[in-house]
Amino acid sequence: MTETSPRRSRRGPATARTVDALHEDLDALWEEAPHVPDTDRMAFTLAVMEAAGNVVVHAVPAAEAPIELEVDLAAGPHRLEARIYEIGAAPAEVDLDRAMAEEHLESGRGLAMIQALVSRVVFERHGDTNVWKLCRECGPDGA
């Protein structure tokens, strides 16, 4: 990623509405990153939405203050990157190797989907914040 890579950021309450609004940021990012193939756009968009959605459903506040969700997106020449911050969330463990849910179940697919959609995913603790780091190699060199 270079300094000139297209970037977008959003911060708001950890709610479904904030996650839904991320689509506008991703659409704007793709407008500035015509080099990113459609397949990579679809895969990365879905991975970001799944991780942000996981924050809304599963993150637990560390104190009385509600959790804030911040998402930073960058589209480099060969790599798409996202940082997703659960600000004010209690420390958590996320099983990133979780298998896909069985067919009859209505939930339990998000983490397995993220694993399948990105080249690398990391979940770690920074201060009072849980951080998701997603990276997808893209384009002719990354495919």
Place this chain on the structure above:
Amino acid sequence: MQFTVEQKPTFAHITGTGRLNMVGAPKLREVVTQVVGDGSTHVVVDLGGTEFMDSSGLGALIGCLKLARQAGGDLRIANVRPQVRMVLELTSMNRVLTPYDSADAAFADD
């Protein structure tokens, strides 16, 4: 997400336009629950206008499928766009929610 319901001779045709995500999924459950509750147990969810679906949207479809089957009917999907097809294939749920080319084709062979 916006939904419309049209009663066809052999099924209820539900059209969903927008994003089937954490915001849209509860609305789909609400619409299908109403349709099945009103006696239409054969349901086609037409996703031609659905530009995005995530795991919560997929979960809603699975829940709605169960609801229709418990009522003695079935739920099928039609007109899926590439992003929705990707989700179905990634999760192998295309084996359960097989996409049909059109709403009319979904129950044509029954």
